[in-house]
Amino acid sequence: MRKSPMKKDKNRNNIMAKDPILAKHNKTEKLIKSKNIKDQLFYLFGFLILVAASFILFALISDLFIRGASRLNFDFLTHFPSRKPEAAGILSAWVGSLAVMLVTSSVSLVLGVMTGIYLEEYAPKNIFTFLIELAIVNMAGIPSITFGLMALGIFVYQFNFGQSILTAGLTLGLLVLPIIIVTTREALKSIPNHLREAAYSLGASKYQIVRDHLLPYSSGGILTGMILALSRAVGETAPLITIGALTFIAFLPTPPIQSTPPFVSFEWLWDGFTVLPIQMFNWVSRPQEEFHINAAATGAILLMLTLILNAGAIWLRYKFRKRYHW
Amino acid sequence: MGLLVNEPNAVKAIKADVKNFNFYYGQKQAVKDVNFSVYQNKVTALIGPSGCGKSTLLRSLNRIHDLYKGFKTEGEVILHPEQINILDKSIDPTFVRMRVGMVFQKPNPFPKSIYENVVYGLKIRGLKKRALLEQKCEESLKAAGLWDEVKDRLDQLATGLSGGQQQRLCIARALAVEPDLLLLDEPTSALDPISTSVIEDLVIELKNKVTILIVTHNLQQAARCSDFTAFMYLGELIEFGETNKLFTKPQNVKTENYITGRFG
Known part of the structure; x- marks a missing residue:
């Protein structure tokens, strides 16, 4: 057969x-x-x-x-670090991370978006622009610890900002600047020229076009880049150790809102701080096994934070793609 | 056109005069010594084969070339009644574009609501009153023959409209700011035959409100909706005249060959 x-x-x-x-x-x-x-x-x-x-x-x-499971609870988030591993928490670390990220995002968003818009929409194509572009590309490849050394020299010793939240925020802000510049430029590039022509033909000025069209249409891309930049900055340790961030902080920064006039205070910018990865680094370098559990729990929280940030970026991209298509 | 026959001495109002116009892309000359007049409240069509410089000429009239580099213009385009030369570098291109509107080949609505699209030109001119803006929006959409189709969804995205509707929206957007001169750059080349005929009817209707200069590949379109026609070939203006004369008794043999379909 x-x-x-x-x-x-x-x-x-x-x-x-x-x-x-x-x-x-x-x-x-x-x-x-x-x-x-x-x-x-x-x-x-x-x-x-x-x-x-x-x-x-x-x-x-x-x-x-x-x-880290045994330490992943609410108390861990609301307690300061301690000599006793079972009583230690990451309150000062996550508040510090949050405060530093706030400074980082304001600095890098303003500088990065402005630079991106300038290079993409305003800058003439000449050797000067070319050198700036080259510098930005190279900046993205500089090891983060070098940023720490630069910050130590400029912000800590030259400007006397001290080992403060401001110094850390500025340092990380500069570190992620190239990411924001590049994503801003890409977002602007993806806006078709016929939309610019349409706005120009109605008599709009360049500033009006940037304000009414280019910024709104590219905001999705810019925000996505911002979040990705933050999720990188939140895990950075080396430059912050270089500027001399403390590893044991048992106090919180000055509250930004006060009960006495003028009610708003920026004193917290000058306060000492620690951040999640530094806290983790500190605990991991202790000989006691119990501290390693704390480090693992901190790592888990840091990881969750990064995942949430990334998920937020994906959601934003989806939302803006639906809103702005051409 | 009856005007010319009955009153031979009557001076027709001229909206714009193109005088000795030359255009260069780098070394290459795209438009050579073109002279003609655009008459007020008339439709003037620019016809000619691809690459003859008709779009280049049209785009010079609202200084859209200024956005790009590597071009040079010579000659004058005088806008009446102020008699300003709109090619003059000392004249702010924004000023020119505030007077001369343009509709492009491909419909290009902003990814904003229909209402926002129509009133954008008014907003950048400083109009803020909501009631006035809404009224202007309705007027412009009616003038563009789009009002009945979109009046219930003015807050919806303009990019959700069909191609023909998008193009009429672009016309409404250009009309809202009441331009002196409206430039149409092959406005129907990306549209289906029904949308095309709607826009052609619209062009004929609109000439009571605004002077129109239209570039078209479609000879029937030029014949149907224009009062004057300019035939361009290889950057030169071969013939300019009243549409019915140019199409029935062309003076130049090139024009005759083109309109009878022997080339182009």
Whole structure:
């Protein structure tokens, strides 16, 4: 029973070899087959790499969460660090992270978006602009600790800002500046020229076009870049250690809102601080095992923060894509 | 056109005069020594094969070329009645664009609401009163023949309209600021035949309000809706005249060949 189809197949091959058109078909068939095999191999290869990468990530995350599980509770968030590991918390660290991020985002958003708009919409194409662009690209590749050294020299010693929230915010702000500039420029580039022409033809000035069209249409891209930049800045440790951030902080910055006039205070900018990754670094370098549990719990919280920020970026991108399409 | 026959000495009001107009992209000359007049409340069509410089000429009239680099213009385009040369570099291009509106080949509404699209030109001219803006919006949309289709959804995104509706919205947007001269750069080339005929009817209707200069690839369109036609070929103005004369008794053999479909 098995033999007859085989025989038939052989016959078919014979006929095909004689007829040039059929032979050509045969060749094409073989080519497609070999392409399909390559396709499937590539698919398999890619899939395996994806599985491996996801597995490592999953293992790391679950390890952090399992180790830190016993400390992941509300008390951990509301207590200051302590010599006793079971009483220690990350209150000063997350408040510090939040305050530093606030300064970082204001500095980098204003500087980055302005630079992006200038380079994309205003700057003439000359050697000066070219050098600025080159500097920005290189800035993205500078090791973060170098930013820390620069900040130590300029902000701490030259401007006497001290080891403060302001210094840290400015340092991280400069660190993520290239990310914001590049995303702003990309967002502006993706706005088609015919929309600019439409606005110009109605008699709008350049400033009006930037304000009424380019900024709103690119806001999704800019915000996405902002969030991605923050999720990088929130995990930075090296430059903050370089400027001399303290590792043991048992107090909170001055509250920004006061009960006495003028009610608003910027005193907190000058306060000492610690941030989540530094707190983590501190605990991990202790010999006691109990502190390592604290470090794992802090890591888990930092990771969740980053994931939330990234999810926010994806959501924003989706929302703005739906609103602004052309 | 009856005007010319009955009153041969009557001076027709001229909206713009193009005088010795030359245009260069770098070294390449795209428009060569063009002279003609755009008559007030008439439709003037610019026809000619691709690359003959008609769009280049049109885009010079509201200084849209100023957004890009590597071009040079010579000659004058005098806008009446003020008699200003709109090509003059000392004249602010924004001032020119405030007077001369433009509708592009591809519909280009802003990704904002229909209402915001129509009133944008008024807003940048400093109009703020909501009631006045709404009234102008309605007038312009009616003039563009779009009011009945969109009056219930003025707050919806303009990008959700059909291509023909988007183009009429762009016309409404240009009309809202009451320009002296409206430039249409192949306004129907991206549209289906029904939307095209709607826009052609609109052009004929609009000439009571505004002087129109239209660039078109479509000869029938020029014949149907224009009063004057300029035929351009390889950057030169070959013939300019009243549309019915140019199409029935062309003076130049190139014009005749083009309109009878022998080339182009």
